[in-house]
Amino acid sequence: MVAALTEKRLLIGGEWIETGEWVEVRSPYSGDVVGRVAKAGARETCQALDAAERAMQEPLPAHKRAEILVRVAAALGRRQDEAARLISDEAGKPMKAARVEAQRAMSTYTFAAVEARTFAGEMVPMDAAQAGAGKLAFTVREPIGVVAAISPFNFPLNLVAHKLAPALAAGCAVVLKPASQTPLSALLLAELEEEAGLPAGWVNVVVGPAAEIGDVLVEDERVKLITFTGSGGVGWGLRERAPKKRVNLELGNATPVIVAADADVSLAATKVAQNAFSFAGQSCISAQRVYVERSAYEEFVAILLPLVDALKVGAPSEEDTDVGPVIDEDARARILDWIQTSRGEVFTGGELEGELIRPTVIANPAPEDKVSCEEVFGPVCTVTAVDSLEEAITLANGTRYGLQAGIFTTTLDNALRAAQALEFGGVVVNEAPTFRSDQMPYGGVKDSGNTREGPHYAVREMTEERLVVLELP
Ligand code: NAP
Numbered sequence: 001m002v003a004a005l006t007e008k009r010l011l012i013g014g015e016w017i018e019t020g021e022w023v024e025v026r027s028p029y030s031g032d033v034v035g036r037v038a039k040a041g042a043r044e045t046c047q048a049l050d051a052a053e054r055a056m057q058e059p060l061p062a063h064k065r066a067e068i069l070v071r072v073a074a075a076l077g078r079r080q081d082e083a084a085r086l087i088s089d090e091a092g093k094p095m096k097a098a099r100v101e102a103q104r105a106m107s108t109y110t111f112a113a114v115e116a117r118t119f120a121g122e123m124v125p126m127d128a129a130q131a132g133a134g135k136l137a138f139t140v141r142e143p144i145g146v147v148a149a150i151s152p153f154n155f156p157l158n159l160v161a162h163k164l165a166p167a168l169a170a171g172c173a174v175v176l177k178p179a180s181q182t183p184l185s186a187l188l189l190a191e192l193e194e195e196a197g198l199p200a201g202w203v204n205v206v207v208g209p210a211a212e213i214g215d216v217l218v219e220d221e222r223v224k225l226i227t228f229t230g231s232g233g234v235g236w237g238l239r240e241r242a243p244k245k246r247v248n249l250e251l252g253n254a255t256p257v258i259v260a261a262d263a264d265v266s267l268a269a270t271k272v273a274q275n276a277f278s279f280a281g282q283s284c285i286s287a288q289r290v291y292v293e294r295s296a297y298e299e300f301v302a303i304l305l306p307l308v309d310a311l312k313v314g315a316p317s318e319e320d321t322d323v324g325p326v327i328d329e330d331a332r333a334r335i336l337d338w339i340q341t342s343r344g345e346v347f348t349g350g351e352l353e354g355e356l357i358r359p360t361v362i363a364n365p366a367p368e369d370k371v372s373c374e375e376v377f378g379p380v381c382t383v384t385a386v387d388s389l390e391e392a393i394t395l396a397n398g399t400r401y402g403l404q405a406g407i408f409t410t411t412l413d414n415a416l417r418a419a420q421a422l423e424f425g426g427v428v429v430n431e432a433p434t435f436r437s438d439q440m441p442y443g444g445v446k447d448s449g450n451t452r453e454g455p456h457y458a459v460r461e462m463t464e465e466r467l468v469v470l471e472l473p
């Protein structure tokens with residue numbers, strides 16, 4: 001099916017503007033141009049910051065912010081199909097997964113609306129200290145200021161929602177720089193916010209050269225918080241360059257799954273088959289490294305491989321496709337290289353089907369292989385037999401990443417042991433570690449980041465606590 005061409009201008013200060021230059025958006029599957037977007041540079045980014053600053057001079061009350069957020073959620077509900085197709089066209093995400101993402105964005109806005117109505121400061125028990133006796137104190141949460149949001153290609157709608165919606169809930173105006181490969185869904189979201197009644201300047205979108213736009217966002221003192229989702233190299237670099245700003249990072253992972261000897265092996269294999277290859281593994285919590293206690297290993301592999309081989313590889317626009325393309329040729333070449341240089345045995349996949357990488361399972365790779373310790377971000381998982389739960393935990397922890405991990409076990413002791421010992425921001429039991437529901441606190445430790453998203457947690461980050469102390473009569 002040939003995708004319709006989508007053309008979008010930039011939203012700056014409530015105006016949809018053209019700049020005379022365009023960024024082409026190409027389907028990662030066919031290479032066809034599926035859209036084009038007006039190209040911004042440093043000048044437009046400064047204009048966007050001016051607009052955001054102006055907008056915040058007239059604060060929007062919480063009830064108005066909540067109403068707008070609810071209206072965006074409703075619009076996303078009505079325009080699910082359009083949103084899913086846009087995601088699929090620009091990211092090459094199979095429709096099955098694109099529909100889930102579009103639905104989740106609705107949930108993200110709904111939870112942000114709840115935050116807008118309920119988020120508040122707290123009472124401080126002043127007479128708990130001698131010095132505080134005779135005083136009353138409470139905190140209020142003030143918007144931190146202008147937020148710069150930078151988002152990745154892999155969830156072009158919902159990860160933008162995870163920045164725009166909490167920022168509005170918190171009362172902050174935003175300058176958004178979406179990934180150049182996938183700006184269309186982000187601009188749709190901005191359009192929906194505007195249609196929902198958001199006044200000019202509260203959301204501004206600039207698409208264009210990352211370093212040029214990034215430099216303005218880093219250097220401009222009006223930006224108080226940079227919320228970044230993407231790769232570690234870029235994210236930690238931004239943080240180093242902006243020591244006076246809050247820089248919140250949601251980065252990558254090399255997601256481990258432990259299958260204990262007492263696990264429901266069939267459940268574990270089914271979940272891994274579903275969650276290691278969805279969107280060709282291009283989720284930061286795609287199941288990647290599976291450690292199986294030796295007594296369960298053969299059964300696990302025997303169930304897993306036919307499920308993997310049954311996945312349908314093909315065009316993302318087809319409703320029954322499970323695995324589509326990776327984002328570009330460089331990514332494909334890197335992933336194939338990592339497969340070929342692994343010292344493990346390729347059980348299935350490892351080659352192209354047409355232009356697409358077949359879902360690949362590698363058995364018992366060396367711990368120092370790239371597929372064992374780095375983020376593959378492709379349709380690849382490893383399966384490794386281990387002698388004990390302790391060994392599995394040690395191997396799972398043996399990377400620089402720490403976003404989410406999972407364990408399959410029927411024993412409470414094992415589940416609790418793993419929850420205590422796995423050095424990750426989240427530990428998921430008897431479900432793939434790819435699981436995310438949008439109200440959860442989501443984020444990593446170690447190289448995976450330094451914050452938590454989910455509207456409740458993001459709103460905290462996007463506000464400053466102000467203390468008010470009153471002398472009692
Ligand atoms: P990326 O290459 O780091 O790009 C992310 C964003 O940063 C894009 O908008 C990119 O713009 C921008 N960027 C690049 N260089 C910049 C600079 N010098 N200054 C300012 N912005 C700059 O990441 P990606 O390939 O899109 O995404 C994949 C990565 O994101 C993976 O590592 C994945 O694990 C991670 N991720 C993490 C989470 C999470 O929640 N923890 C969720 C999803 C993805 P251009 O597109 O214009 O280059």
